[in-house]
Amino acid sequence: MSSLAFTLVKGAIALNFALVIAAALVYLERRISAWMQYRIGPNRVGPFGLLQPLADVLKLYTKEDIVPYNANKTFHRLAPIISIAVALAMLCVIAPASYVLLEDGTKLFIAVAPNVNVGFLLILALSSIGVYGITLAGWSSNNKYSLLGGLRSSAQMISYELAMGLAAVAAVMLSGSLDMNHIIASQAGGRWNIWFQPIGFIVFLVASFAETNRAPFDLPEAEPELVGGYHTEFSGMKFGLFYLAEYANMFTASAVMTTLYLGGYDMPFLPQLLGLQEGTVARVLFELAVFFGKVSVLLFFFIWVRWTLPRFRYDQLMNLGWRVLLPLGLANIIVTGAIVFFVR
Amino acid sequence: MNVTTNTRAERMSFWEKLYLPEIAKGLALTFKTMFKPKMTRQYPEERWEPLGSYRGRPVLVLEEDGERCVACGLCSRVCPALAIEVQAAETARDKERYPAKFEINMLRCIYCGLCEEVCPEEAIVMSKDYDIVFHSQEEAIFGKDKLLVPIARLQERLEFLRQYK
Ligand code: SF4
Ligand code: SF4
Numbered sequence: 001m002s003s004l005a006f007t008l009v010k011g012a013i014a015l016n017f018a019l020v021i022a023a024a025l026v027y028l029e030r031r032i033s034a035w036m037q038y039r040i041g042p043n044r045v046g047p048f049g050l051l052q053p054l055a056d057v058l059k060l061y062t063k064e065d066i067v068p069y070n071a072n073k074t075f076h077r078l079a080p081i082i083s084i085a086v087a088l089a090m091l092c093v094i095a096p097a098s099y100v101l102l103e104d105g106t107k108l109f110i111a112v113a114p115n116v117n118v119g120f121l122l123i124l125a126l127s128s129i130g131v132y133g134i135t136l137a138g139w140s141s142n143n144k145y146s147l148l149g150g151l152r153s154s155a156q157m158i159s160y161e162l163a164m165g166l167a168a169v170a171a172v173m174l175s176g177s178l179d180m181n182h183i184i185a186s187q188a189g190g191r192w193n194i195w196f197q198p199i200g201f202i203v204f205l206v207a208s209f210a211e212t213n214r215a216p217f218d219l220p221e222a223e224p225e226l227v228g229g230y231h232t233e234f235s236g237m238k239f240g241l242f243y244l245a246e247y248a249n250m251f252t253a254s255a256v257m258t259t260l261y262l263g264g265y266d267m268p269f270l271p272q273l274l275g276l277q278e279g280t281v282a283r284v285l286f287e288l289a290v291f292f293g294k295v296s297v298l299l300f301f302f303i304w305v306r307w308t309l310p311r312f313r314y315d316q317l318m319n320l321g322w323r324v325l326l327p328l329g330l331a332n333i334i335v336t337g338a339i340v341f342f343v344r
Numbered sequence: 345m346n347v348t349t350n351t352r353a354e355r356m357s358f359w360e361k362l363y364l365p366e367i368a369k370g371l372a373l374t375f376k377t378m379f380k381p382k383m384t385r386q387y388p389e390e391r392w393e394p395l396g397s398y399r400g401r402p403v404l405v406l407e408e409d410g411e412r413c414v415a416c417g418l419c420s421r422v423c424p425a426l427a428i429e430v431q432a433a434e435t436a437r438d439k440e441r442y443p444a445k446f447e448i449n450m451l452r453c454i455y456c457g458l459c460e461e462v463c464p465e466e467a468i469v470m471s472k473d474y475d476i477v478f479h480s481q482e483e484a485i486f487g488k489d490k491l492l493v494p495i496a497r498l499q500e501r502l503e504f505l506r507q508y509k
Contacts, residue, residue, distance in 0.1 A: 035378040038377065038382055039383070039384050040382050040386075305367075307374055308371050308373070320363075
C-alpha cells in the first residue's frame with residue numbers, strides 16, 4: 001500500500017473515531033452531570049440510553065436551518081465548518097501509539113502524520129484558528145448577543161493562548177523537540193513531564209479549559225447574559241457542528257495534554273512485565289489502551305469541572321489570565337531554562 | 345495612582361486568587377454526590393400516589409344507585425374558569441333531580457377545588473388523577489362517562505373533606 005493511501009486510511013479512521021468520541025462525550029456529559037445533581041440522566045433511548053446521541057443527531061438533521069435575514073450568509077455557513085475542521089485537524093499530529101515493525105524493517109506509524117518536526121507548533125497554530133470559527137459566527141449572525149459572545153471569545157483566546165504557549169515552552173524545553181513522537185519518547189519509563197512541570201501542567205490545563213470554551217471559562221456562550229452567545233442564531237446541524245466541535249476540542253485538548261505532560265502512550269514497567277516487544281501489534285494495542293485511558297481521565301476531569309464551578313466574571317477571567325497565569329508561565333520558563341542549562 | 349482596595353475580593357491572598365484550594369473542595373463535593381442515591385422518579389413505571397389532600401381533576405361521586413349530584417348548578421356558578429356545564433332533569437328517585445348533562449372542560453379547569461367546596465351534596469370532589477391527556481379540544485370536554493367515579497375509589501378524599509372542610 002502506498003504511504004499516501006495508508007495516511008488517508010489512517011486519517012479517515014481518526015476522523016470517524018473523533019466524531020464517535022465527541023458523540024459519546026455528549027452522552028457522558030449528560031449522564032455525569034445528572035449524577036452530580038442527584039439525577040439519573042438520559043436512560044430511555046437504547047440500553048442505558050446509549051443511543052441518545054444518535055437520536056439527537058437525527059433530530060438536528062431534520063430541523064429547519066434558519067439563517068437570520070440580515071446575516072452574512074457566506075460566513076454564517078463557514079463559521080461552524082471552521083470550528084469543527086480545526087478541532088479535527090489537530091488530531092493529525094497526535095500519536096496514540098508508537099509503530100508496528102513490518103517484516104521488511106519499515107516502521108508503520110500509528111499517528112496520521114508521524115514525525116512532523118513542528119508538530120506541537122502546528123497544534124498551537126491550529127488552535128488559534130479555532131477562534132475564527134467562533135468570532136465569525138458571532139459577527140456574521142448580525143445579532144448583538146452573538147457579536148458579544150464572539151468578541152469575548154477572541155479576547156479570551158488571545159489571553160489564554162499566551163499562557164498556554166508559555167507553559168508548553170517549558171515542557172518542550174525538557175523534551176528538546178516539538179515532534180510529538182519525540183516528546184513522548186523523551187518521557188519514556190515514567191519520567192513524565194507532569195512530575196517536573198507541575199506548575200506548567202496546571203497553567204496549561206487552565207488555559208486549555210479557556211481555549212475549549214468549557215466552564216468555568218464558557219463566557220462566549222454564557223446563557224444568562226448572552227442568550228447563547230455565538231451560536232444563538234444557528235439551528236439544525238450548523239448548531240450541531242458547534243456542539244460537536246466543543247467536544248472534539250475537548251478530546252484534542254486532552255490528547256495534547258496527555259502527550260505533553262502525561263507521557264502519551266508510555267506506561268512504565270507494565271509492557272516489560274507483560275513481555276510486549278516494541279513494534280508488535282500487541283504492544284500497539286496496549287499503548288492505545290494506555291493513551292485512551294489517560295485521555296479519558298482528562299475528559300472526565302473536563303466534565304467534572306464543568307458541573308462543579310460557576311462561570312467566571314469577565315474581569316476575573318482577564319485577571320486570572322494576565323496577572324496570574326502569564327507571570328506563572330514566565331517564571332516557570334525561567335526556572336526550567338536555568339535548570340536545563342545548568343543540570344544538563 | 346490612587347488605588348483603593350476596599351472589597352474583600354480585592355484583598356484576597358495570592359493562593360486565594362488562584363482559586364485552587366476552593367476548587368478542590370468543590371470537586372470533592374461533586375465527586376461524592378455522583379455516588380449518592382438518585383432522587384429521580386422513573387415516571388411512567390414508578391407512579392406517585394398522592395395523599396387525600398391532593399387536588400387532581402374534579403370527578404362526580406357515583407353511588408350504588410346512581411350519581412349523588414342533584415344538578416343544583418352551584419358548582420357551575422362558582423367555577424372561576426367557567427368550566428362546568430350542568431343541565432338538570434327530573435328523576436323518579438328520592439332526590440328528584442339529576443344532571444342530564446354534566447360536562448367539565450378540562451382545558452379550562454384550574455383545579456381550584458371551589459366546585460367541591462360549594463357542593464351541598466359532596467357530589468363533586470377532587471380526585472388523585474394528575475396525568476390528564478387529550479389529543480384534541482373536543483376530547484378535553486369530559487362528559488358524565490368520564491366524570492363519574494365509584495365512591496369506593498374516592499374514600500380517602502371524602503374522609504379528608506370530612507376532617508378539614
Ligand atoms: S376545580 Fe375549579 S376550575 Fe375546576 S371545575 Fe372545579 S371550580 Fe371549576
Ligand atoms: S355537583 Fe354538587 S354543586 Fe354541582 S350541580 Fe351537582 S350537586 Fe350541585
